[in-house]
Amino acid sequence: EAGVTQFPSHSVIEKGQTVTLRCDPISGHDNLYWYRRVMGKEIKFLLHFVKESKQDESGMPNNRFLAERTGGTYSTLKVQPAELEDSGVYFCASSQWTGQANTEAFFGQGTRLTVV
Amino acid sequence: ELKVEQNPLFLSMQEGKNYTIYCNYSTTSDRLYWYRQDPGKSLESLFVLLSNGAVKQEGRLMASLDTKARLSTLHITAAVHDLSATYFCAVVETSGSRLTFGEGTQLTVNP
Numbered sequence: 001e002a003g004v005t006q007f008p009s010h011s012v013i014e015k016g017q018t019v020t021l022r023c024d025p026i027s028g029h030d031n032l033y034w035y036r037r038v039m040g041k042e043i044k045f046l047l048h049f050v051k052e053s054k055q056d057e058s059g060m061p062n063n064r065f066l067a068e069r070t071g072g073t074y075s076t077l078k079v080q081p082a083e084l085e086d087s088g089v090y091f092c093a094s095s096q097w098t099g100q101a102n103t104e105a106f107f108g109q110g111t112r113l114t115v116v
Numbered sequence: 117e118l119k120v121e122q123n124p125l126f127l128s129m130q131e132g133k134n135y136t137i138y139c140n141y142s143t144t145s146d147r148l149y150w151y152r153q154d155p156g157k158s159l160e161s162l163f164v165l166l167s168n169g170a171v172k173q174e175g176r177l178m179a180s181l182d183t184k185a186r187l188s189t190l191h192i193t194a195a196v197h198d199l200s201a202t203y204f205c206a207v208v209e210t211s212g213s214r215l216t217f218g219e220g221t222q223l224t225v226n227p
Contacts, residue, residue: 003158035217040220048214091159095213104149107151107159
């Protein structure tokens with residue numbers, strides 16, 4: 001079974017440009033999370049989808065970030081326009097609702113974003 | 117707001133030695149995870165700890181949880197080079213689902 005996959009693995013863009021990150025969760029996982037690790041700091045929560053709905057987007061840093069999950073399958077995270085402080089590693093994770101609790105979340109390998 | 121603190125943040129140790137990584141958290145929690153990350157790879161779940169006094173062991177790693185003290189430890193026994201990686205603890209708040217991470221401990225095991 002395929003795990004959580006993220007694309008691209010690396011992206012280098014100039015300040016002011018737009019970048020779109022993609023996450024394909026494990027098939028059947030309703031929960032999809034985005035996290036970010038900036039400059040060796042802790043990994044911070046960005047947002048949580050349940051199927052196609054945003055359950056919690058309290059971690060989104062500002063309105064330059066837009067996340068979507070059309071159809072409740074894969075998700076995209078767009079940064080527009082990118083700023084230098086957006087550089088970091090963006091992780092995606094997915095988990096399943098069993099009817100009683102959420103299972104453990106499985107992580108993708110991350111996308112390393114560098115804004116120059 | 118839930119806060120998670122790990123220490124040390126950097127740990128350089130010799131093969132064969134023992135050491136402990138500490139993880140403190142600030143509010144009540146449903147679950148605590150330990151993850152390992154190798155450079156450029158995904159976070160690999162090592163342990164999930166659910167209740168006070170829980171202890172889990174896998175190979176040279178042992179994790180424990182004290183919910184009263186809001187403290188978890190990851191103990192490394194007789195370290196080997198293959199254990200070199202970054203280790204994160206992460207906590208799920210009671211009735212929540214998102215993870216709050218510590219800053220990570222970058223472990224280097226020297227021959």
